[in-house]
Amino acid sequence: MSVATSVCAPLPVLGGDVIVPLADGREVPYAALDYAASAPALQRVWDDVAAYAPYYGSVHRGAGYLSQLSTELFEKARRTVAGFLGCREDDQVVFTRSTTDSLNLLAAALPEGCQVFVFETEHHAALLPWRHARVSCLPAPRGPREAVALLERALADRDPHGPALVCVTGASNVTGELWPVAELAAAAHAHGARIVLDAAQLAPHHPVSVRDLDVDWVAFSGHKLYAPFGSGVLAGRADWLRDAEPYLAGGGASRSVVRRPDGGVEVAWHEGAARHEAGSPNVIGAHAIASACQALTEAGFENLVARERHLIDRVRAGLADVPGVRFLSLFGADAPRVGVLSFVVDGWDSADFATALSTGYGIGVRAGLFCAHPLVRTLLGGDPAAEGDCETPGDLNAVRVSFGAGTPDEHVDRFVRAVRELVATPCGQRTADGRRVPATAG
Ligand code: PLP
Numbered sequence: 001m002s003v004a005t006s007v008c009a010p011l012p013v014l015g016g017d018v019i020v021p022l023a024d025g026r027e028v029p030y031a032a033l034d035y036a037a038s039a040p041a042l043q044r045v046w047d048d049v050a051a052y053a054p055y056y057g058s059v060h061r062g063a064g065y066l067s068q069l070s071t072e073l074f075e076k077a078r079r080t081v082a083g084f085l086g087c088r089e090d091d092q093v094v095f096t097r098s099t100t101d102s103l104n105l106l107a108a109a110l111p112e113g114c115q116v117f118v119f120e121t122e123h124h125a126a127l128l129p130w131r132h133a134r135v136s137c138l139p140a141p142r143g144p145r146e147a148v149a150l151l152e153r154a155l156a157d158r159d160p161h162g163p164a165l166v167c168v169t170g171a172s173n174v175t176g177e178l179w180p181v182a183e184l185a186a187a188a189h190a191h192g193a194r195i196v197l198d199a200a201q202l203a204p205h206h207p208v209s210v211r212d213l214d215v216d217w218v219a220f221s222g223h224k225l226y227a228p229f230g231s232g233v234l235a236g237r238a239d240w241l242r243d244a245e246p247y248l249a250g251g252g253a254s255r256s257v258v259r260r261p262d263g264g265v266e267v268a269w270h271e272g273a274a275r276h277e278a279g280s281p282n283v284i285g286a287h288a289i290a291s292a293c294q295a296l297t298e299a300g301f302e303n304l305v306a307r308e309r310h311l312i313d314r315v316r317a318g319l320a321d322v323p324g325v326r327f328l329s330l331f332g333a334d335a336p337r338v339g340v341l342s343f344v345v346d347g348w349d350s351a352d353f354a355t356a357l358s359t360g361y362g363i364g365v366r367a368g369l370f371c372a373h374p375l376v377r378t379l380l381g382g383d384p385a386a387e388g389d390c391e392t393p394g395d396l397n398a399v400r401v402s403f404g405a406g407t408p409d410e411h412v413d414r415f416v417r418a419v420r421e422l423v424a425t426p427c428g429q430r431t432a433d434g435r436r437v438p439a440t441a442g
Contacts, residue, residue: 170202231285
């Protein structure tokens, strides 16, 4: 294969030496190629968490030394994330559980009468939280320019006096394609709307700057950013968050609570990030995210992007001449993208194909509609409005391979070899429970 190899080494991640069984009794090192679902922890993150663990203590609620230390670590993590995201001076960083949680938090903080604009191509985490607002769902654009034009048109028709929010992904979890975030932000602002960036798939692969992109909020998940310890982030403008009811009611969010003479309870809520962080904060999760932010920054996104480009090219070049393998794309084969590629294989059910990659080669990928039902249906030529089950095998399913900073060349090379072999032996054989596996498997 003639692909340039002058790229940086993969970052050390956990799980690289895990051995898994194959259907024929052999054992091989696991090839994690499902980064878009959850990426392995960076070794650096694991080490930082382990180094802190003995000092673990409560956050914002203890006088003891370890509580003080843990509180400082938690707040330091907030500052690190703000720096990583290029936040503005008065932006707020709220620790959540995930991107889903972050976007639901923002949805709960929408001002009265807010109209929300989303493309049907979004992950369900970005498509669904707005169900209590007026939602305009825009059709799938066939290119970045069309995306901006569609949004411009929709915003031009809206009530210019009411509040409005645009929610858009930075990189698709199905095609990996990059969305024109800065242009969409400019369009939103030109029409008096705000914009939240779903960076779940972008932040692990590309630098994200709230300031440079001029987005109002950004959301991402620790577990996709090599920090799988249960935390996520919502960062951005403080005003809507300050004016909203707390996302969760409880300790930590409340500044003062008194019993009223009439038997009721009166609460004064915090105004800063704590307003939406009720309960005991996940200091290990926040620390892990901050550690990942530092590790990626130190590795240099220009190096990580170049390495990922190299891996994408390796997959593309390795499968270019294989008949019957069709990659899914909204913006075209050459559109800039991150290391997330979905495809279908003639003659194969996608779920069977993913299983065959696992049982025959020790490769972990995902098959399904990837919680982006309308988009996958559109890409597969189906009806985006059709009903169906998320992971039910069937014609309208695809296979997704995804990788990132910790992926060695060997994993994508094994994937390419596996696809070539499986396509060459489409009959395979069926196991007792009806699954299709490579013909070589016992
Ligand atoms: N947005 C995108 C683009 C995603 O790919 C995902 C998860 O796959 C999410 C949001 C939701 O992330 P989480 O499951 O961590 O809440």
